[in-house]
Amino acid sequence: MSSSAKTRKEKPITTLSSPTVGVDKTGFWRTFRPEVDGSKCTRCTLCWIYCPDGAITREEDDSPKIDYDYCKGCGICANECPVKAITMVREGE
């Protein structure tokens, strides 16, 4: 199933689709950007489990790291963080 093809033209003719990270650069959809205050974060990992996009990864010490290439800015992480360690900041500010 895996294939290194990057475009339709390079793909062999098949009905199979290849698992690919970054089918779309969904970070461009974002209006508000979540920012984590590491000094407040208790590393509960709730923001990680609730992210619809898998755009939050857990570091070695369980602190969250946001991948802005793919985060759509939905704001669920900021809404769910029990200690309000995440704030949504308008892009461009």
Next chain:
Amino acid sequence: MVSIKELSKEEYLLKGHIACAGCGPAISLRLLFKALGNKVILVVPACCSSVIPGPYPFTSFAVPVQNMLFEATGATASGVVAALRQRDIKDVTVVGWAGDGGTFDIGIQALSGAAERETDFIYICYDNEAYGNTGVQRSGATPYGAWTTTTPTGKKERKKDIAFIMAAHRIPYIATACPSYPIDFIEKIRKAKEIKGTKFIHILAPCPTGWRYDTSKTVEMGRLAVRTGVWTLFEIEHGKFKLNPPSSRLIDRAKRKPVKEYLTLQGRFRKLTEVDIEKTQKWVDEDWERYRKLASNQ
């Protein structure tokens, strides 16, 4: 009980998928893979989940997926299970992953047939209470009073009780879940995996696009659905009905929040009158009376 930190960091719904921001079904898909890993074959009919992975020739699913016609999830899953048996492959779980339209409406005969054949698979209906993929039309799962593009003044009929329709098939395991309660969700899927036969899991998966609320409120909406009793977490295991926490603590009506708190946060219920809200409250209370009796009989 597993804890969130014990869950794998591996992702099989890859970054860059094209679900709307704040999509409840996308959270549910991640939780499905946290529960089962990648030893799965998904059967996905036409629905948001066939669009979320993105267009051919790429996909954000890092597991084998059989995309199928809107109506045929149950039948296809039976075929996949038969093929695996023929090849003596025993360590792969077949999961039907269908929307509410594909389950309550057009897919119900194929699902009913698979259940009657006792096909050994997990059927998961992720319920966003409308046809999301095609732009929010009513389904048999859309609740009373909800706006959709085909119910512009609010739906006049009630939602089907699909879990109990499946209970009438006498399958060994039925459960409800909601991504707002990830541990309950994952444990139910893992339990279903260990049981032989047809397992049915009904997930309330809030959809900001169809329900008309802010994208940041998806998890909160699921939580409110449970706390108001509009959604109930339960299992029917070999015919035995059991409420799960936190629903099991809400049998007493005074413990439940008024349904109004849930309804008024969503734009789709904007046209509900006080009378409609009272009606909904009454129906919820009647459902709970039934759950109370079922739970105390066991």
